Amino acid sequence: MIKLKQRHFNFQTGFFRYWTLLLFLAFTLPVFPQEQDFINAQLIDSQTKEPVIFATIRIKDLARGVISNTDGGFKIPNSFKTLGNVLIISSMGYKSREILISELSSIDLNFIQLDARIFELSEAVVKAKRKRKLSAEEIVRRAIEAIPRNFPTNSFSTIGYYRDYQLDENSYVNLNEAILEVYDQGFYELDQETTKVKIYDYKVNYDFKRDTLAQQPYDYTSKRKTIDKAYLFNYGGNEFTILRIHDAIRNYKIDSYAYVHRLDTDLLNNHYFSKESETLLDDDVLYTIKFRKTYPGFSALGRLFISKRDYAIHKMEYAVYDLWSRKMDKKQKKRGNNKQLIFKIIVEYQKVDDLMYLNYISFQNRFQLFSSPFMVTDIIPDFIEKRFKVKFNNRPYGEVAQIRGNYRVMYKGKELTLTKIAVRDNTVLLYPDLDLGGAHEMFKEIDKVSNIKKIGPEVLNFEFAKEIIDVKGHNLNDGVYKEYNQFREFFVQEVKPNVKSPVDSLFMEKRKPIFKDQPIIKPDNFNDYWMNTPLQNIKTKGNSGDN
Structure with missing residues (x-):
């Protein structure tokens, strides 16, 4: 504790001189507002x-x-x-x-x-010999074939600002930030297997709202946090790994995400393509190619921006919508929007030394957070007793909880027969018939991965009837869903061509949460990079007197 020394003033002399001095300083010294960093x-x-x-x-x-x-x-x-x-x-x-x-x-x-730049014919280079106009499909095919020529095949690194967060209405929630250096071995190598990442710094930003329920991992077992009609693998909870796998250009030789799948073999086969008005980026004229596909209950819409000069892909946008969602908010319906976003990806590349390097990637998905006075909290396989422990947040009512028709266990599309159901406090025990439906094989498969949550619902899925009630009379899952938008983004601040990853260094563990016990290594020039933290309460419109 710091103690302040006391000074006593004569009221008529010392105090008056002290107060006069303060007034004098107040009127004579300039007042400088504090500059920000x-x-x-x-x-x-x-x-x-x-x-x-x-x-x-x-x-x-x-x-x-x-x-x-x-x-x-x-x-x-x-x-x-x-x-x-x-x-x-x-x-x-x-x-x-x-x-x-x-x-x-x-x-x-x-x-x-x-100022918006309108493409004019005078800006295009007109050649004497007219070339045959290419169809949208031909342009996309040439762009995909040119990826090894336009994108780096040697090792390089990108340093940038990473963040993940959620939007609740229009407010940032659970904002996490980091500065990363990504060592990429080149487009001939598989990104997930060979790319290494250094974490320079990270920050859990408490200046923005934190929501512990929205922070929890996706849970397709208890259905507390899910993406409606979609499944997102969590890759050990590492959000940056999830983001990287959704760059279909970088991962053009592997399955990246739904409907696009392998960019080099599936994009053209799975979509319809059309040309839109050409656009400009600096002095480069870009084709704008729109592509779409409608599936039962879903629609997919995307755009590619491709250089007319060398067919380099500058930007790719892709979004998938749910056409049958019943969870659409009133604002959407009022605007006449009958599509509910499931996920959206925007990735842009920039030219450095005649090759295309990542400029930024943004991956957005919508998820539902479920809250109920009576719900399933976990499902645990018991390998010794060959049964499932279904845990609830309240004690189920015994007689109703033991009705076999209130449960369905699906293994690879086949319903398993339940031979016995028992209730123990907050837990219901489900015993499948081991001689039917491949139950033996099922337990071996679960035991192999050691965690039921790593098995997707297309392999093993549980359904529970709403008629199940707890001892207080609450029906199962009789609660409310709240919608959030989840974002993961990486914005490149510096590109380093022809850089190899250091041999003796600590790298991020890719299958472990990025903000949990990861090694932090700050380089000597760490201050050359910064976190572009979003502004709070920012106005969305300027005025005519701006720069």
């Missing part, structure tokens, strides 16, 4: 006044920068202001801008306007 800015469309999202902001003559957030916001360390650096801002379909960092305020939020 970062310059905060927001990009807006000069016409619509809407935020420009995922724009690239680079520091001129330096190989690093940031990507604007979904609110158009970004931040730059204040240290660049004194160095006379210039920001280069570019975004697909907009005119690039250069801005002196010294002209930006270190105190207030800076609004920066971007």
